[in-house]
Amino acid sequence: MRSIYQFVDDAIEAKRGEFTAIADDIWDHPETRFEERWSAERLACALEAEGFSVERNAGNIETAFVASFGSGKPVIALLGEYDALAGLSQCSGEASPEPLVEDANGHGCGHNLLGTAAFAGAVAVKNWLEQYGSGGTVRFYGCPGEEGGSGKTFMVREGLFDDVDAAVTWHPEAYAGMFSTSSLANIQVAYRFHGIAAHAANSPHLGRSALDAVTLMTTGSNFLNEHIIEKARVHYAITNAGGISPNVVQAQAEVLYLIRAPEMAQAQHIFERINKIAEGAALMTETTVNVRFDKACSNYLPNRQLESVMYEALQALGVPQWSEEELAFAKKIRATLTENDLQNSLNNIANTSNEEGKAFARRHRETLLIDEIAPYAPNDKILPGSTDVGDVSWKVPVAQCFSPCFTVGTPLHTWQLVSQGRTSIAHKGMLHAGKVMAATALQLFISPQTLEACQSELHAQLAERPYQCPIPAGVTPSPLK
Numbered sequence: 001m002r003s004i005y006q007f008v009d010d011a012i013e014a015k016r017g018e019f020t021a022i023a024d025d026i027w028d029h030p031e032t033r034f035e036e037r038w039s040a041e042r043l044a045c046a047l048e049a050e051g052f053s054v055e056r057n058a059g060n061i062e063t064a065f066v067a068s069f070g071s072g073k074p075v076i077a078l079l080g081e082y083d084a085l086a087g088l089s090q091c092s093g094e095a096s097p098e099p100l101v102e103d104a105n106g107h108g109c110g111h112n113l114l115g116t117a118a119f120a121g122a123v124a125v126k127n128w129l130e131q132y133g134s135g136g137t138v139r140f141y142g143c144p145g146e147e148g149g150s151g152k153t154f155m156v157r158e159g160l161f162d163d164v165d166a167a168v169t170w171h172p173e174a175y176a177g178m179f180s181t182s183s184l185a186n187i188q189v190a191y192r193f194h195g196i197a198a199h200a201a202n203s204p205h206l207g208r209s210a211l212d213a214v215t216l217m218t219t220g221s222n223f224l225n226e227h228i229i230e231k232a233r234v235h236y237a238i239t240n241a242g243g244i245s246p247n248v249v250q251a252q253a254e255v256l257y258l259i260r261a262p263e264m265a266q267a268q269h270i271f272e273r274i275n276k277i278a279e280g281a282a283l284m285t286e287t288t289v290n291v292r293f294d295k296a297c298s299n300y301l302p303n304r305q306l307e308s309v310m311y312e313a314l315q316a317l318g319v320p321q322w323s324e325e326e327l328a329f330a331k332k333i334r335a336t337l338t339e340n341d342l343q344n345s346l347n348n349i350a351n352t353s354n355e356e357g358k359a360f361a362r363r364h365r366e367t368l369l370i371d372e373i374a375p376y377a378p379n380d381k382i383l384p385g386s387t388d389v390g391d392v393s394w395k396v397p398v399a400q401c402f403s404p405c406f407t408v409g410t411p412l413h414t415w416q417l418v419s420q421g422r423t424s425i426a427h428k429g430m431l432h433a434g435k436v437m438a439a440t441a442l443q444l445f446i447s448p449q450t451l452e453a454c455q456s457e458l459h460a461q462l463a464e465r466p467y468q469c470p471i472p473a474g475v476t477p478s479p480l481k
């Protein structure tokens, strides 16, 4: 048998055109959380055409689906995302901010690539199972609403991962490496204040302002910020300011909080304190407050066994090489980034490893497109962000890699990222990630001992810290309003 690395490389290269077309199609239809109807259907149909059987509306979530090929154990999952961000519309391949459609959505986190690479990986695994397999199931999980929605946490709560043995995924980045850190747990919760409308000049004494309550609540939580653990973060967005008329006392107003901490228990503790601030604000203003739990996700639990399998695949497969045209475009993008953008991006790269990682980041200060694999070292660091892959990682062993899709220094959630997400640079990184995920998954089919080692590692952790889904029963996925 040829090496599995050669196999996945051939399998994915053979359909390069189809995969890049899907990623571009999803880029062309940017849909925000839980409204990814077009994107989910594009992938679901492509999976059906490849012989997968597709369960749509998985877990009763309209834009979630599970595609399976094969039968029996082990069940290995590839996780794909396809949601976009609001307000980030941008023409592709441009080195200046130019919305494609004013005020429209855009793929500012590269999820058009994320979902498509997982699809490519699933197809390569399926091909291998057909030719060489002796049982087992490969699944593609169509995971909606990662951005602010925690789609996967809902999917975990609905039991969709109950019979899965391990999962792999990735995230587009400026470099090839391992997602070796934890991430922040978070809770998102909406506070809606109800007051009494009144003429703001004639009878303000009869009005009770919900907007005052929001203002006092945010003031209170900003004071709280100094008295919580250092790594926690409390952000908010005022989602309803009570109208646009200053001469009407605002009868309703809403603020959406995002509370983050390294551990879910810490986030829950801060959430309780924020609830008291909300009650205090209502008391001060003689308004009432309604608390709506929106969503939550757990911190990510790295699985060192599975990570080392994936890192081996990454090293065996090598990294994309860049053409003169790609480097020339990257140079133009780099010219739009600040020194602070670059430093922040290099810090993020350094954060995924130890001293070697810092040296790697320093070495790439002038690099436009990285063509070297970042060092990997298990560490206790925390990504300053959250991901709903966290909840999957408490359920089954998970490994995640990064793949180079963007110019070094490109921040996530910016027009520069949207612009690069439909170029040959992004396509190369995406196909590369598909190969790494496929090869990692195949090792688990080939070596039951390896899979068992990954599972023992997780079970040892769960014995000490059992998992509880942080989203209470009854809470349903909420689209961006």
Ligand SMILES: Nc1ccc(C(=O)N[C@@H](CCC(=O)O)C(=O)O)cc1
Residues within 6 Å of the ligand: 146, 147, 148, 149, 150, 171, 186, 188, 297, 384, 385, 386, 387, 388, 412
């Ligand atoms: N490899 C990554 C995974 C997630 C993110 C990220 O930006 N996640 C959002 C998720 C927000 C949420 O969970 O609500 C965030 O942290 O704000 C960034 C890199």
